[in-house]
Amino acid sequence: MNSNVTTPKHRNTPRLRFPEFQGAWEEKPTKSFLKLSQITGSNGFDARKITVKLWGKGAIEKKESIKGSEQTKYYKRKAGQLIYSKLDFLNCAFAIIPQELDGFESTVDLPAFDFTGSISPEFALTRFVQRSFYEKFGSTADGSRKARRVHEDIFLDFQIALPTLPEQQKIAAFLTAVDAKIAAEQQRQALLQRYKKGVMQKLFTQTMRFTQDDGTPFPDWEEKRLGEVLKIGSGRDYQHLSKGSVPVYGTGGLMTYVDEWLYDGESVCIGRKGTIDKPQFLKGKFWTVDTLFYTHSYERVSAKFVLAIFQLINWKEHNEASGVPSLSKTTIKKIRVKIPHPTEQQKIADHLTALDTQITAATTHITTLQTFKKGLLQQLFV
Numbered sequence: 001m002n003s004n005v006t007t008p009k010h011r012n013t014p015r016l017r018f019p020e021f022q023g024a025w026e027e028k029p030t031k032s033f034l035k036l037s038q039i040t041g042s043n044g045f046d047a048r049k050i051t052v053k054l055w056g057k058g059a060i061e062k063k064e065s066i067k068g069s070e071q072t073k074y075y076k077r078k079a080g081q082l083i084y085s086k087l088d089f090l091n092c093a094f095a096i097i098p099q100e101l102d103g104f105e106s107t108v109d110l111p112a113f114d115f116t117g118s119i120s121p122e123f124a125l126t127r128f129v130q131r132s133f134y135e136k137f138g139s140t141a142d143g144s145r146k147a148r149r150v151h152e153d154i155f156l157d158f159q160i161a162l163p164t165l166p167e168q169q170k171i172a173a174f175l176t177a178v179d180a181k182i183a184a185e186q187q188r189q190a191l192l193q194r195y196k197k198g199v200m201q202k203l204f205t206q207t208m209r210f211t212q213d214d215g216t217p218f219p220d221w222e223e224k225r226l227g228e229v230l231k232i233g234s235g236r237d238y239q240h241l242s243k244g245s246v247p248v249y250g251t252g253g254l255m256t257y258v259d260e261w262l263y264d265g266e267s268v269c270i271g272r273k274g275t276i277d278k279p280q281f282l283k284g285k286f287w288t289v290d291t292l293f294y295t296h297s298y299e300r301v302s303a304k305f306v307l308a309i310f311q312l313i314n315w316k317e318h319n320e321a322s323g324v325p326s327l328s329k330t331t332i333k334k335i336r337v338k339i340p341h342p343t344e345q346q347k348i349a350d351h352l353t354a355l356d357t358q359i360t361a362a363t364t365h366i367t368t369l370q371t372f373k374k375g376l377l378q379q380l381f382v
Helices: 121-128 131-140 165-204 303-312 329-334 342-380
Strands: 026-029 034-036 040-043 050-054 060-065 073-076 082-084 094-096 112-115 159-162 222-225 231-233 246-250 253-258 267-271 280-282 285-288 292-296 336-339
Touching: 082 121, 094 121, 121 165, 165 303, 165 342, 231 329, 267 303, 280 303, 285 292, 303 342
Parallel strands: 246 285
Antiparallel strands: 026 159, 034 112, 040 073, 050 060, 082 094, 082 112, 222 336, 231 292, 246 253, 267 280, 267 292
């Protein structure tokens, strides 16, 4: 992006601009470029009547058929209209209706607006879904704390700063290009994850096998109980410990750092209570809280191979509670798994680790791009 970084001389001058644009942005009410659409609808049900859920950040989460009655009221909406959730305004739940949803009818009364005048719809939407937009106008919401809403007439009086249409279009096009990069990397990440899942299924059903270095097959896999190949340690409270450099993990991941450790080495952890289906691989000194088991003392099995086993186990099938999901050591120890020769284990683990490295790289790239976009949004808008 060729741009000039400047110190704003006016409160309506962004910090970051394309060099061909100058001057302060002009404050205008949203009604200067939005017109409330007249509600049209019908009773009953047909194939074009669907429900739409807004999920913040300009996203329409899904559409699905719903069954109505002769008394059910539906609201018709058109492609290109701006819609927002009055009840979810505090989460910036705005979207522009895509062409494939043109003419849909929904039981949800989502205010719909037509764009008028010199405005880039993409620019406007990008502004509306920013947290700073809510922070500026959130005080206008009324109702209870759990159901605070912003009505259409109030929304149309909001004042926002706008640049000229060419600048709006250039900003929108640039951010669209960034979004495309993020989407492409997310697709790549998803493909890698699906590929890894397929590879694991083939490896653990033994429809795909590695061979020894001399080309001969490895011995048959042996069936074992997990309790025969590893031991399970219990996490403990850490509140009595002092701050330090040893990470403390719970079922949700890293929590804090302390000055002592429960275990030092490679380990695969699994939730005892709460999140019981998200195994974690840890290495080095660490501490786990009492909701997270850790494994150790491996017999003819490596920690990396145990990670692969744990990723394939359907842990929810072993849930022992009707409320908060729970696992016990006894249950885990009884689970039967098939264990290959240690050298074949290593080949499998190395192959899966290589795939994990690619997935992690894609995840890091996505985070970097998202952070880059967040920084742009803070500087390209006023």
